[in-house]
Amino acid sequence: MNFGENLRRLRQQKHFTQEYVAEKLCVSAQAVSRWECSTTFPDILLLPEIARLYCVTVDDLYKEQSVAYENYAHRLLSVYEQTRNDEDFLAAEREYTKLHQSGSYSMKDMCMLGMLYQSGMWDRYHNAHKYFDIGLSKGSAEDEETYHWIERQKILLESMVGHHTENIKKYSDILNNDPEGLYNYVNLIECYILSGDVKNALEVFLKAEKRFENPKVLYMYGGMIYRELKEYDKAIECFDRAFEIDPGYTHALWKKMYLYEELGDYEKAYDTARAIEEWYHKGGYKVEEETARKAAENYYAKLNN
Secondary structure, eight states, X not given: OOXXXXXXXXXXXXXXXXXXXXXXXXXXXXXXXXXXXXXXXXXXXXXXXXXXXXXXXXXXXXXXXXOOOSSHHHHHHHHHHHHOOHHHHHHHHHHHHHHHHHTOOOHHHHHHHHHHHHHHHHHHHHHHHHHHXXXXXXXXXXXXXXXXXXXXXXXXXXXXXXXXXXXXXXXXXXXXXXXXXXXXHHHHXXXXXXXXXXXXXXXXXXXXXXXXXXXXXXXXXXXXXHHHTTOHHHHHHHHHHXXXXXXXXXXXXXXXHHHHHHHTOHHHHHHHHHHHHHHHHHHTOHHHHHHHHHHHHHHHHHHTO
């Protein structure tokens, strides 16, 4: 490998003169010439700048078959496509963001940026699957509530890529095989809600409500169903029931607060936000307390406008 020949080839591919390169790197044209003749070598601290100028990585400077890319962002995208490494994704994203913010981007640049996010989306989809499955592999005996929470997160993940029919069939079969399991009903309700089929979600909810006594998570979903059906009194009743069953289930209070906001009842939304704030204050959850406090202040401001 001739390092100097690589520098010359990359410069020529970019259609740069030695003088132009020298100006960009704040060195003399003679220095650039000596590098390309392998008489001398550039300072090691200059290598990243040289690589960026030729739109390649530092490693590319030593590779005989390396090619000068259209811009540095494209080269970083190609690195990510090979490694699927999060650090390489972020490096490419930063470079494309700089292009976009500078206004010097082309249509191709924006297409490539879209491709970067598209690839990243699928990589993260598969990673999410992997880690959900690792969690589920521990079984429900260790922590039943978390186990079923992971199940519902996996249902949500699948729904995000349009697998509604597959989700519904899978969890309908599970429920038919085991109608005694509360979470089998909850999971199917989740599938129906995410698919937009609130009617069937309600049917499953009502069946479960008759079968099980005081399941907080079921009433949480009942509230979500009635909210979609615009039966707001029933929705609030369900959220209250869930919190009554488990006074630590603040998720129900948040749902109720947002429903009041949706209805434009800022007084009740404010009161609910204050109740949430107080709950977090007693528990010492400072970050969550601050979030609830800001929500309450927002509703208070709306009440006084």
